[in-house]
Amino acid sequence: MASIAAAQVQEVRSITRIERIGAHSHIRGLGLDDSLEPRAVSQGMVGQKMARKAAGVVLQMIREGKIAGRAVLLAGQPGTGKTAIAMGLAQALGPDTPFTSMAGSEIYSLEMSKTEALTQAIRKSIGIRIKEESEIIEGEVVEVVVERAAGGGGARVGRLTLKTTDMETNYDMGAKMIDSLLKEKVQAGDVITIDKATGKINKLGRSFARARDYDATGQQARFVQCPEGELQKRKEVVHTVTLHEVDVINSRTHGFLALFSGDTGEIKSEIREQINSKVAEWREEGKAEMIPGVLFIDEAHMLDIECFSFLNRALESETAPVVIMATNRGITRIRGTNYKSPHGIPLDLLDRMIIVPTTPYSHQELKEILNIRCEEEDCQMSSDALTVLTRVATETSLRYAIQLITTASLVAKRRKATEQRNMSVVSTPARNKITKGETIFLASVMVLSWTAIPTWVLLNIKNYRDRE
Amino acid sequence: MKRKSCLVEPFEEKDDIEKKIRELNKKNNLTMYKNSIWYRSLLAAEKSCLKEDKTKKVHYKFDDDSEMVEEYNVDTQVLLRRAWRVKNKIGGEAKWNVEVGDPIHDANPHIDIADITEAKDQPVLTRRNTRVNLEWRIRNLPYPIETYSISANNDDKCIIIRTINKKYFKKLSVPELTRLNLPLEQANIQSNHHFNTLIILYKKPQQLLDMEKEWFQELAKVKPVKDIPDECKAQ
Numbered sequence: 001m002a003s004i005a006a007a008q009v010q011e012v013r014s015i016t017r018i019e020r021i022g023a024h025s026h027i028r029g030l031g032l033d034d035s036l037e038p039r040a041v042s043q044g045m046v047g048q049k050m051a052r053k054a055a056g057v058v059l060q061m062i063r064e065g066k067i068a069g070r071a072v073l074l075a076g077q078p079g080t081g082k083t084a085i086a087m088g089l090a091q092a093l094g095p096d097t098p099f100t101s102m103a104g105s106e107i108y109s110l111e112m113s114k115t116e117a118l119t120q121a122i123r124k125s126i127g128i129r130i131k132e133e134s135e136i137i138e139g140e141v142v143e144v145v146v147e148r149a150a151g152g153g154g155a156r157v158g159r160l161t162l163k164t165t166d167m168e169t170n171y172d173m174g175a176k177m178i179d180s181l182l183k184e185k186v187q188a189g190d191v192i193t194i195d196k197a198t199g200k201i202n203k204l205g206r207s208f209a210r211a212r213d214y215d216a217t218g219q220q221a222r223f224v225q226c227p228e229g230e231l232q233k234r235k236e237v238v239h240t241v242t243l244h245e246v247d248v249i250n251s252r253t254h255g256f257l258a259l260f261s262g263d264t265g266e267i268k269s270e271i272r273e274q275i276n277s278k279v280a281e282w283r284e285e286g287k288a289e290m291i292p293g294v295l296f297i298d299e300a301h302m303l304d305i306e307c308f309s310f311l312n313r314a315l316e317s318e319t320a321p322v323v324i325m326a327t328n329r330g331i332t333r334i335r336g337t338n339y340k341s342p343h344g345i346p347l348d349l350l351d352r353m354i355i356v357p358t359t360p361y362s363h364q365e366l367k368e369i370l371n372i373r374c375e376e377e378d379c380q381m382s383s384d385a386l387t388v389l390t391r392v393a394t395e396t397s398l399r400y401a402i403q404l405i406t407t408a409s410l411v412a413k414r415r416k417a418t419e420q421r422n423m424s425v426v427s428t429p430a431r432n433k434i435t436k437g438e439t440i441f442l443a444s445v446m447v448l449s450w451t452a453i454p455t456w457v458l459l460n461i462k463n464y465r466d467r468e
Numbered sequence: 469m470k471r472k473s474c475l476v477e478p479f480e481e482k483d484d485i486e487k488k489i490r491e492l493n494k495k496n497n498l499t500m501y502k503n504s505i506w507y508r509s510l511l512a513a514e515k516s517c518l519k520e521d522k523t524k525k526v527h528y529k530f531d532d533d534s535e536m537v538e539e540y541n542v543d544t545q546v547l548l549r550r551a552w553r554v555k556n557k558i559g560g561e562a563k564w565n566v567e568v569g570d571p572i573h574d575a576n577p578h579i580d581i582a583d584i585t586e587a588k589d590q591p592v593l594t595r596r597n598t599r600v601n602l603e604w605r606i607r608n609l610p611y612p613i614e615t616y617s618i619s620a621n622n623d624d625k626c627i628i629i630r631t632i633n634k635k636y637f638k639k640l641s642v643p644e645l646t647r648l649n650l651p652l653e654q655a656n657i658q659s660n661h662h663f664n665t666l667i668i669l670y671k672k673p674q675q676l677l678d679m680e681k682e683w684f685q686e687l688a689k690v691k692p693v694k695d696i697p698d699e700c701k702a703q
Contacts, residue, residue: 137584159587166630166637169590174583199583230637 026376030088032056044372045088047365048081054356055085059092062322071315074326075343076358079398082326086296098127098242098293104302115310116266122314123243125321127291128279135196136235139164140207140226141188146178165228189213191224195237246275293321300325301344304336308349315352366393373402379409501679506647517690523548526687545684547597567643568595591636602670604640613661618668620652644676
């Protein structure tokens with residue numbers, strides 16, 4: 001009995017948690033209030049108030065569409081939350097604003113030139129909102145059945161039964177559809193629409209016929225009529241596509257050749273030009289709307305001089321996204337040259353940027369972050385352990401301390417000791433630095449102590465046989 | 469007095485005039501398809517033709533970049549298949565949409581998008597035209613004939629199929645008639661049910677018959693392409 005209950009609990013967990021836990025999955029926003037003032041601990045963000053406030057200002061400017069072709073540089077030591085701020089910005093912008101995240105070293109590929117990779121990244125971060133007629137399935141869910149084929153690791157098979165007031169139909173679903181249905185927590189009695197082309201599911205509410213199913217319903221529960229007529233309809237839907245997606249659709253090889261060319265590789269500049277003029281035409285006619293998004297380049301010092309000059313030019317074009325870069329270097333060599341420059345970025349590009357510095361976290365903030373990560377990774381930790389871990393974080397780095405959480409909890413689970421100290425895992429090589437004077441002093445003490453006894457022996461060697 | 473009689477003509481043959489008007493109307497009506505937008509766009513379209521054994525395939529390219537393919541049986545002059553391909557707004561190749569005839573199987577289905585499809589045992593609608601009838605066949609419908617109510621709806625320009633057990637509902641559009649702006653008439657609809665298949669027949673009106681006949685003759689002017697692209701028979 002207990003095992004069945006446990007299995008059910010397991011099932012529920014696997015349904016609700018589909019995304020895996022990433023390094024920044026605890027971040028849900030920038031943690032700002034309505035007047036863009038940073039809260040101390042909010043939405044997974046801790047401390048770094050100045051930088052977050054700056055990010056908030058940038059966010060507001062992006063939302064108002066004022067900032068385009070501008071660049072922001074997040075600079076600071078490793079583990080001070082540069083990537084976290086960028087992720088928070090992406091979350092705060094919402095799902096409709098394109099946000100592309102790439103690492104500086106991603107552009108070095110043998111299949112694609114550097115500028116092509118950058119152009120693709122830039123075009124991925126510009127969205128077009130466009131009205132298009134598409135096939136839509138709209139109906140009330142009668143039944144959702146998900147079965148796993150016999151044998152371990154078999155493909156999942158899903159069946160969805162939908163109805164309107166006039167008809168009822170069964171649908172077969174693939175794995176992707178099942179996942180998104182489970183993610184949306186669709187259940188019998190919900191009225192949903194499914195975009196057949198994109199597979200996007202939209203929950204309209206619950207059917208009035210099912211209003212009595214539960215005694216208590218949440219405040220946000222909406223009740224709607226069961227749709228009538230046919231299940232499949234053609235409807236005008238607003239799609240958001242990125243320029244890059246339009247490029248890819250228009251440059252894909254057709255026929256059976258499409259089977260062999262999975263990736264698109266380079267896209268011809270003529271196609272890009274054609275699409276640009278088409279989009280401009282749509283905008284004039286009011287058919288489409290352009291949404292400049294955000295391109296985030298992590299480890300920006302890995303870009304080389306060619307990329308920087310390309311970016312310089314690309315930022316000047318009319319439809320440029322907001323480029324946010326992050327780097328942890330101080331004055332360093334610009335890649336591809338012998339010149340040194342702050343952050344490894346040439347001065348002319350640096351002049352276009354708003355520089356947002358991040359500062360190292362304080363002891364208290366580190367503790368708070370570790371606490372949040374513990375919750376995110378589902379680990380329980382005693383306050384003693386948290387103190388030790390905070391010390392580890394101050395002595396070494398925050399990243400090291402964070403990655404210890406899950407490791408330590410697994411070790412503790414194997415030992416079946418939830419509250420034991422686990423110093424063998426936590427103890428680390430000392431990484432705190434010693435000053436030069438101290439080093440000289442300690443070294444001389446060491447040398448003295450090594451040589452003291454032999455010297456004394458040597459000095460007294462003539463008296464060796466005196467006593468005899 | 470004479471003058472007066474000249475001015476006011478005796479109005480005795482009222483019925484006769486009405487008859488004349490009706491006849492004139494009829495005549496006009498019968499050739500009116502030549503003025504329809506559809507017929508004109510057919511004439512204006514870029515056509516190419518291909519003959520293969522007993523079938524004649526015609527490819528149309530219209531002004532708005534949409535394409536249409538028709539397949540005729542040469543002996544019976546019956547349209548076997550008509551398919552449309554309309555350009556996507558964003559661009560890229562669209563799939564062929566079969567209006568009449570058996571559906572075309574997708575050689576390389578897009579695995580990434582076709583993630584939700586109707587189950588195999590669900591009703592499937594196909595269209596097939598005969599010489600005198602427009603015909604719809606709905607397979608996998610197990611309910612007896614009394615279940616269905618089939619009505620012509622002129623507001624939506626479609627035939628509506630309802631079931632009393634609320635299991636199936638379908639609006640059948642009749643593009644052939646809407647293109648010529650002809651009304652739907654309940655009296656022309658016939659239906660029967662055999663082997664889990666519901667068959668709906670709609671008698672082609674005279675105008676449509678005339679137009680199809682005329683158009684087939686018009687197509688004879690399009691010269692078939694001589695060198696038929698060599699299809700890989702081994703596959």
